[in-house]
Amino acid sequence: MSAAARARLVQYNGGLYKTDTNPYGFDGADGGVTGFEQNLPQALNDIGEVAGEVAEAAGAVGLGIGYGWDAGTTDADPGAGKIGANAALGAATMLYASTVDGDGVDVSALLAAMDDSTSSVKAMLVLRHRTDSTKWAVLALTGAIVTATGYRKLPVTFVAGPGGFVAGDAMSAGWVRVGDRGDPGPGGAPGLMAAASNAETQAGTATDKAVTPASLSSRTATETRTGLVELATAAEALTGTDTQRAVTPAGAAAVAAKLENDAYFLACM
Structure with missing residues (x-):
């Protein structure tokens, strides 16, 4: 000024x-x-x-946490009220942020909220110098924040910006949440559908009709059409004249036993 x-x-x-x-x-x-x-x-x-x-x-x-820049790259507490990275910002994969801001206020709850998204990218972080608008950087928060004594580890991927921060620079660290679906909107009104007739159910070609229990029972199986079929009793299987019913394993066993008995009787004659 x-x-x-x-x-x-x-x-x-x-x-x-x-x-x-x-x-x-x-x-x-x-x-x-x-x-x-x-x-x-x-x-x-x-x-x-x-x-x-x-x-x-x-x-x-901008809106964010007020920090001072720590130029060190060691995985350690950057110091009260400071934030730093594990490498130059263009190659950084981790930020180290103090749990208190530059005024000594506890910001651990704010830091914890950054990774609440269920998306692979949790948030977009914006680092800005407080008085020099030419110094800034945008990074993507790409994983869960790791808790350490006195500081937090933020896994990041560099996105854009010139960086340029030096030790002691007064800066602001802000973020924008990414991901998570919003609340569902109101559902549509229930629709109406016509019931299929017996003939339509038997034809099996309509795509805009609903099958009722009554029409479903009318779709019986034939030699050329799929459908419902009644099971034959053992007596009906032995008679061997019904063309509307299906033979069960028990019915087939009864027929086989009869044939075996008939064959034995004929052999003894």
């Missing part, structure tokens, strides 16, 4: 306060040149400059 613009903004006034000594007033007591004409354009420029820089700084911070 421009120190000069900020200093001027706190001095501008539109009243008679110290009009004899204040060069930033709007009342005309500024060496013969009207204060309004001399100072208003500069005041507007100063307001725009400061407001723009405030907005840029706010955007750079």
Whole structure:
């Protein structure tokens, strides 16, 4: 932020306060040149400059956990209020994040929530420098967060960004959840379907009719059509004249026994 613009903004006034000594007033007591004409354009420029820089700084911070950057790459607690990686960000596979932020606030619950998604990619992590918008990185959280004393291990894959963080950089670590299906929407109204007639059930070609118990019972099996078939009794199997019933193993055994007996009788004659 421009120190000069900020200093001027706190001095501008539109009243008679110290009009004899204040060069930033709007009342005309500024060496013969009207204060309004001399100072208003500069005041507007100063307001725009400061407001723009405030907005840029706010955007750079974003929503997230405030950390300081740890330049070490060892799998260890990066220190209270710090975050680091196991390699340069472009090749990093793990981030090491303190369980307290830069203000000493416990953020372990926030870190734990990052991997709640059931998708293979749990979240997209965004690391941003607080005041330098040219330093940022996006990484994908690709697995479950590992708990360690004083810090958490976040398995990641680099996605994009110039990085450029150096030891001690004030930064923000934010994330956006990825995956998990949303709540189901309301179901549609139940539909209606016509019942198939006996003839339609026997034909077996309709695709837009529902078969009822009555029509199903009418679809009996024949030599040319699949369907329901009644089982023959042993007596009916022995008679051997029914063409509407199916022979069971027991019926077949009865027929075989009779044939065996008949053959024995004939042999004894």
